[in-house]
Amino acid sequence: xxxxxxxxxxxxxxxxxxxxxxxxxxxxxxxxxxxxxxxxxxxxxxxxxxxxxxxxxxxxxxxxxxxxxxxxxxxxxxxxxxxxxxxxxxxxxxxxxxxxxxxxxxxxxxxxxxxxxxxxxxxxxxxxxxxxxxxxxxxxxxxxxxxxxxxxxxxxxxxxxxxxxxxxxxxxxxxxxxxxxxxxxxxxxxxxxxxxxxxxxxxxxxxxxxxxxxxxxxxxxxxxxxxxxxxxxxxxxxxxxxxxxxxxxxxxxxxxxxxxxxxxxxxxxxxxxxxxxxxxxxxxxxxxxxxxxxxxxxxxxxxxxxxxxxxxxxxxxxxxxxxxxxxxxxxxxxxxxxxxxxxxxxxxxxxxxxxxxxxxxxxxxxxxxxxxxxxxxxxxxxxxxxxxxxxxxxxxxxxxxxxxxxxxxxxxxxxxxxxxxxxxxxxxxxxxxxxxxxxxxxxxxxxxxxxxxxxxxxxxxxxxxxxxxxxxxxxxxxxxxx
Numbered sequence: 001x002x003x004x005x006x007x008x009x010x011x012x013x014x015x016x017x018x019x020x021x022x023x024x025x026x027x028x029x030x031x032x033x034x035x036x037x038x039x040x041x042x043x044x045x046x047x048x049x050x051x052x053x054x055x056x057x058x059x060x061x062x063x064x065x066x067x068x069x070x071x072x073x074x075x076x077x078x079x080x081x082x083x084x085x086x087x088x089x090x091x092x093x094x095x096x097x098x099x100x101x102x103x104x105x106x107x108x109x110x111x112x113x114x115x116x117x118x119x120x121x122x123x124x125x126x127x128x129x130x131x132x133x134x135x136x137x138x139x140x141x142x143x144x145x146x147x148x149x150x151x152x153x154x155x156x157x158x159x160x161x162x163x164x165x166x167x168x169x170x171x172x173x174x175x176x177x178x179x180x181x182x183x184x185x186x187x188x189x190x191x192x193x194x195x196x197x198x199x200x201x202x203x204x205x206x207x208x209x210x211x212x213x214x215x216x217x218x219x220x221x222x223x224x225x226x227x228x229x230x231x232x233x234x235x236x237x238x239x240x241x242x243x244x245x246x247x248x249x250x251x252x253x254x255x256x257x258x259x260x261x262x263x264x265x266x267x268x269x270x271x272x273x274x275x276x277x278x279x280x281x282x283x284x285x286x287x288x289x290x291x292x293x294x295x296x297x298x299x300x301x302x303x304x305x306x307x308x309x310x311x312x313x314x315x316x317x318x319x320x321x322x323x324x325x326x327x328x329x330x331x332x333x334x335x336x337x338x339x340x341x342x343x344x345x346x347x348x349x350x351x352x353x354x355x356x357x358x359x360x361x362x363x364x365x366x367x368x369x370x371x372x373x374x375x376x377x378x379x380x381x382x383x384x385x386x387x388x389x390x391x392x393x394x395x396x397x398x399x400x401x402x403x404x405x406x407x408x409x410x411x412x413x414x415x416x417x418x419x420x421x422x423x424x425x426x427x428x429x430x431x432x433x434x435x436x437x438x439x440x441x442x443x444x445x446x447x448x449x450x451x452x453x454x455x456x457x458x459x460x461x462x463x464x465x466x467x468x469x470x471x472x473x474x475x476x477x478x479x480x481x482x
Contacts, residue, residue, distance in 0.1 A: 019336045019354035020112050020220040023048075025088035029066045035079040035091075037063035044404040045106040045334045045356070046219065048090055051098050060098035062090045062214075070175075073124025080120040081213035082175040089215035091119060092194050096205050100193040103217065106332050106403075107356040107374070108151065110187030112218040115177045116144060118163050119211040123175050126164045126208060133200050133207035136173070140166040140199040144212050146180070151190040151373045152298060163196075163212060177215065187222035187353075220336060221356035224311050227366035228303035228426065230265040235303075237446055238263050239288040239425040243325060243388060248281030248395075250418030255279035258286060265305035265424035267365050277307050277421040280317065280393035282413075283400075287325075287390040288425055291446055294321070296372035296383040297429030303367030304359035304391065305423040312349025316358040316396065316410045317420040319370055322388040327380040331370060332403040333357030340398060343411035350410055357403070359391060360410075360420055367426055385431050393419035434478055438470035448480040 023043040029036060037059040038052040048062040068084035069077050079091050092101035118126075126142060129135035136142075142164035148157045161180055165172045198208035228235070245258040260278045280286060294302050308314050320328040337354040352361045361368045372383040394400055396410030432443045442450040454467035456474040463477070470476055 019351050020218050021336045023217040023219075025064045025090065029064055029088040032066050032068065034088075035063060035065045035067055037079070044406075045332075046109070046217070047104045047106075049099075049102045049104060060093050060095055061101045062092050064088060065091050065213075070120050073121060073128060073130070075121060075209070078119065078121050078209070078211060081177070081215075082118040082120050082123040083177055085177065085215055087215070089213055092212050092214060094194065094196045094210045094212075100195045102194075103192045105190055105219070107221065107334055108188040108190060108371070109219045109356070110221055110223075110353065111148065111182035111185045111189055111192065112220060113179055113182055114146075114217045115179050115215045116161060116163075117177045117213040117215075118142075118174050119209070119213050122163070122209040122211045123173050126173055133209070136164055136166045136200070138166055138169070140164070142196065142198045142208055145195045145197070146182075147193045147195065148185050148189045149191050149193070150186075150188050150299075151371050156189060157185040177213075179216075187220075187226050189219075220353040221334070222361065223351075223353045224361065224363050224366070227362035228300065228369050228428070230267050230305065230365045230367070230424075230426075232426075234428055235426045236430045236448075237291050237427045238265075239389070240291045240446075241289040243287040243289050245278070245286045246284055247279065248284030248393060248419060250413070250415040251279045251281035251284070252416050255417040255421070261286060261288060261422045261424060263424065265365065265367065265426065266307065275307075275417075277417070277423050279417040279421050280391065280419045282419050283393050283395045284419055285390060285392045286422060287388050289325075289388055290425075290427055290430075292427070292433070292443075293323075293431040294372070294386040294389070294427050295429050295431035296376065299371065299428070300369030301372045301386075301427075301429040302389065303369045303426045303428065304389075305365075305367040305426070306360040306362070307364045307421045307423050308360065308362070309364050311352055311363070313343075313411055314350040314352060314355075314360050315414075315420045316355065316360040316394040316408065317422075318392040318394060319357075319359050320390040320392065321372070321375070321381065321386045322390070323382040323385050325388045328388070328390055329375055329378050329381045331357050331374065333408075334404060335402045335406050335408050337409050339409065341396060341409050341411050343414045358394065358408075364423065367424075369428070372429075389425055391420060391422055395419070432478070432480065442478050443480070445480050448482060451479045451481050453477050453479055 040050040051060040065079040067080040069080040144161045200207040242258040320330045322328045397412045398407035455463045
């Protein structure tokens with residue numbers, strides 16, 4: 001249900017919200033002088049990975065600490081940051097035998113900031129030297145690199161931070177917490193790895209203690225400026241059929257035409273186009289099918305379009321997928337919002353960056369993307385062949401939880417076109433199924449031409465459309481072209 005235009009104009013006069021969450025380990029280490037080095041810790045959707053070897057009681061990746069010893073520069077004090085901190089924090093160790101310390105996100109995230117410092121062990125070893133390393137001299141450095149990757153492992157962003165810098169006459173060793181701005185990173189980060197490099201290297205690798213301390217990692221989710229445009233040429237096709245539609249309460253007859261969910265999305269022309277939708281009502285649902293199955297491929301695989309025309313009035317839906325039309329798997333979701341949203345109040349509202357994993361985060365004409373890679377490994381789903389997508393309205397009064405037990409809020413109550421208003425679902429990666437029989441018809445996809453190509457020896461440069469009869473020795477493939 002849409003708020004009146006008059007209410008919208010008033011609402012645009014208010015500042016943009018900035019919801020985010022700050023990862024905390026305080027619940028795991030409630031007292032001072034504690035450390036934990038044999039387990040990974042998660043703060044809802046973010047996990048700090050620990051690699052533990054019980055045979056040697058050794059660890060890599062992240063440990064966790066409330067130790068505040070800033071004077072002991074020995075290995076026995078490996079869990080202390082160079083500056084004491086009142087809350088629990090993480091200590092990272094990067095060696096040559098294990099993966100780099102890594103933060104993993106259940107949902108694509110938008111990093112905001114993080115605080116970093118040397119450990120006491122590393123800082124005093126760099127300053128004074130030890131039996132295992134030399135004191136830094138002119139030209140030396142100790143640098144931390146944070147590298148962000150997406151769900152496919154593609155590099156998204158990287159930043160360097162010098163924990164010690166003796167180049168060009170400097171004699172800097174960091175011994176206090178410093179805040180790094182990460183808000184410039186793309187809002188689709190699946191992991192952040194921290195690696196260290198030192199100029200003090202021996203025959204067996206780095207001599208400098210390869211530790212750093214990390215605290216107060218803050219992140220949110222993508223805002224309304226990051227989505228799939230309805231005119232994006234990467235869109236292969238749109239939902240072609242409705243398998244079922246069960247509207248909930250508060251939907252008038254004019255908004256119960258499920259066929260409005262089929263075909264292309266509205267281009268985003270505001271109120272004039274906002275009624276060409278099907279409304280789900282309170283906790284209602286709709287299941288769609290497609291000309292071809294959706295498949296896990298590079299980047300997002302499909303996108304869901306709602307008809308929101310202002311960020312303060314976003315209506316959300318759970319997204320579920322199935323490979324057989326019977327067993328459905330729901331995408332995980334996470335909310336950082338803590339306040340109810342009155343649908344018809346003149347103040348307060350939703351914020352796209354406070355929610356991850358739900359449809360409805362984007363304005364009309366822009367779809368919320370979903371990547372099947374996040375569901376890979378679920379026995380109930382074949383991410384290579386998804387035949388059904390189901391949308392379930394989030395009744396946003398706080399009675400329905402996200403995947404971590406937090407109450408979900410969106411404009412409630414609404415009526416008329418109550419609940420989530422579905423405009424369209426676009427396919428970005430499709431499974432084009434090809435028969436091995438030479439007399440079988442070619443694959444078909446609306447809007448595309450089928451082209452048969454031939455290659456005598458699988459030479460990447462030898463594919464040709466001048467194909468002989470199928471069955472000729474060599475290799476054949478079907479290509480879909482506009």
